[in-house]
Amino acid sequence: MTAVPPPGGRPAPGPRSSGTPAPGTPAPGTPAAAPDSPAGGGAAPRGHGRADGPGTGARPEPAWSGGDDPAFREMWRDLAPVGRAAASGGYRRYAWTAADGDCRAWFRAQAGARGLAYEEDRNGNQWAWLGDPAAGGAVVTGSHLDSVPDGGPFDGPLGVVSAFAALDALRSSGAPLTRPLGIVNFGDEEGARFGVACVGSRLTAGRLTREQAYGLRDADGVGLPEAMTTAGHDPEVIGPDPDRLARIDAFVELHVEQGRALDLTGDPVGIASAIWPHGRWRFDFRGEANHAGTTRLADRRDPMLTYAETVLAARREAELAGALATFGKVAVEPNGVNAIPSAVHGWLDSRAPDQATLDGVVAAVEQAAREYARRHGTTLDVVRESATGLVEFGHALRDEIGRILSGGTAGGGTDPGAAAGAPRWAGADGGGRAVPVLPTGAGHDAGILSGAVPTAMLFVRNPTGVSHSPAEHAREEDCLAGVRALAGVLRGLAQDGRDRHAGAPAG
Numbered sequence: 001m002t003a004v005p006p007p008g009g010r011p012a013p014g015p016r017s018s019g020t021p022a023p024g025t026p027a028p029g030t031p032a033a034a035p036d037s038p039a040g041g042g043a044a045p046r047g048h049g050r051a052d053g054p055g056t057g058a059r060p061e062p063a064w065s066g067g068d069d070p071a072f073r074e075m076w077r078d079l080a081p082v083g084r085a086a087a088s089g090g091y092r093r094y095a096w097t098a099a100d101g102d103c104r105a106w107f108r109a110q111a112g113a114r115g116l117a118y119e120e121d122r123n124g125n126q127w128a129w130l131g132d133p134a135a136g137g138a139v140v141t142g143s144h145l146d147s148v149p150d151g152g153p154f155d156g157p158l159g160v161v162s163a164f165a166a167l168d169a170l171r172s173s174g175a176p177l178t179r180p181l182g183i184v185n186f187g188d189e190e191g192a193r194f195g196v197a198c199v200g201s202r203l204t205a206g207r208l209t210r211e212q213a214y215g216l217r218d219a220d221g222v223g224l225p226e227a228m229t230t231a232g233h234d235p236e237v238i239g240p241d242p243d244r245l246a247r248i249d250a251f252v253e254l255h256v257e258q259g260r261a262l263d264l265t266g267d268p269v270g271i272a273s274a275i276w277p278h279g280r281w282r283f284d285f286r287g288e289a290n291h292a293g294t295t296r297l298a299d300r301r302d303p304m305l306t307y308a309e310t311v312l313a314a315r316r317e318a319e320l321a322g323a324l325a326t327f328g329k330v331a332v333e334p335n336g337v338n339a340i341p342s343a344v345h346g347w348l349d350s351r352a353p354d355q356a357t358l359d360g361v362v363a364a365v366e367q368a369a370r371e372y373a374r375r376h377g378t379t380l381d382v383v384r385e386s387a388t389g390l391v392e393f394g395h396a397l398r399d400e401i402g403r404i405l406s407g408g409t410a411g412g413g414t415d416p417g418a419a420a421g422a423p424r425w426a427g428a429d430g431g432g433r434a435v436p437v438l439p440t441g442a443g444h445d446a447g448i449l450s451g452a453v454p455t456a457m458l459f460v461r462n463p464t465g466v467s468h469s470p471a472e473h474a475r476e477e478d479c480l481a482g483v484r485a486l487a488g489v490l491r492g493l494a495q496d497g498r499d500r501h502a503g504a505p506a507g
């Protein structure tokens with residue numbers, strides 16, 4: 001499997017695999033204030049945005065004066081210590097571990113406290129229901145609670161906590177909900193333990209076969225079925241669950257943004273347009289091991305040189321194409337300080353706005369690598385380890401959400417006190433400003449489900465853009481704006497009389 005630290009195993013890597021933290025981010029290894037900051041009142045650090053960014057500070061924040069949400073605050077407080085590594089301040093909530101079990105217990109308790117019907121499906125995803133899902137036409141929201149190694153507090157949990165908070169707001173507003181409303185925690189979204197992302201939603205959508213799932217192993221050699229059994233879930237029953245998906249009329253996942261687009265536009269909330277196509281490729285460079293002190297430079301066949309030039313080529317090709325390309329993992333053989341390597345394995349992660357661009361970048365990187373290999377007397381094999389095509393969220397549902405948030409179909413005014421109902425999205429000017437629609441390079445359960453269910457995503461501003469790091473951050477007022485937006489969207493979608501086919505997947 002790929003870079004999979006054993007649960008609770010290796011020491012924490014740095015919060016960022018490369019590069020320098022953005023100005024204003026906590027130093028690596030510094031326990032950030034983040035886990036309790038969304039509900040921690042004054043704990044949320046301000047001014048995290050880059051000083052040179054046009055976003056933060058350039059426009060007034062949207063009005064939010066109704067920030068006192070005790071339930072929201074309490075949910076964060078309960079989750080904050082679960083699976084948190086003291087040394088890094090990051091989270092290690094890997095699938096089917098004790099920390100994951102604690103997150104699951106928390107979800108179940110939240111469902112119980114609200115009198116919601118609770119169920120765990122055949123693939124270990126958790127569901128909480130207001131109304132009877134068997135009635136069909138359900139509106140579902142939620143995200144995931146697991147994490148990458150030393151992940152931040154918001155990636156995943158923000159969507160689940162916001163789901164419960166939005167449901168609370170809807171109920172206290174007395175909004176008429178005539179459709180079943182569901183909250184979901186998808187299992188094993190990050191793939192941190194078994195190397196495949198979105199296992200829970202992939203199994204359910206039939207995008208990962210039972211045989212493939214049974215073949216997954218963690219870094220300690222523990223198979224997924226064994227891990228499930230240990231955690232009390234029966235692996236015999238895993239598999240596609242089309243009947244469950246058929247009950248769902250719309251799935252909306254709220255997620256912290258994993259970039260700075262909203263910070264740059266000055267908006268607390270945005271709507272996803274698409275998930276870029278992306279994939280992983282393993283580049284195997286082979287040469288000849290030899291003595292670092294006695295082998296003339298001219299006589300070497302050094303695969304590290306080929307690898308190094310390939311890394312630079314990836315950067316160059318990505319820049320030329322408007323894409324992303326990253327070598328974030330490397331393995332060297334024999335990995336001796338005084339030995340010319342015999343082999344270097346580098347993993348390329350690349351993402352682009354469209355498939356042709358992605359294919360072009362990867363082909364160009366490979367072509368450059370082959371030329372370098374020829375010059376250095378080394379060899380190259382390229383293995384594609386995974387590939388995910390473009391996900392374009394259905395325009396009908398996306399547009400419907402845009403209308404709801406800008407006050408087109410669900411009124412309610414801009415008074416934050418009315419947030420419990422269906423607030424009109426208010427920009428800094430207090431008017432019905434259009435909500436930005438933006439793509440993302442990050443994969444999500446929503447992307448997996450989008451082939452089977454009308455699906456949409458809301459993003460909450462991340463002032464530094466940092467994610468998959470303990471330094472990941474979102475401001476309290478932005479999180480609450482996200483709850484408000486989600487409540488409005490759920491209310492709009494769960495109203496009777498809505499065209500049930502409005503959200504059909506695009507194309």
Ligand SMILES: [Zn+2]
Nearest residue numbers: 155156189255
């Ligand atoms: Zn996530």
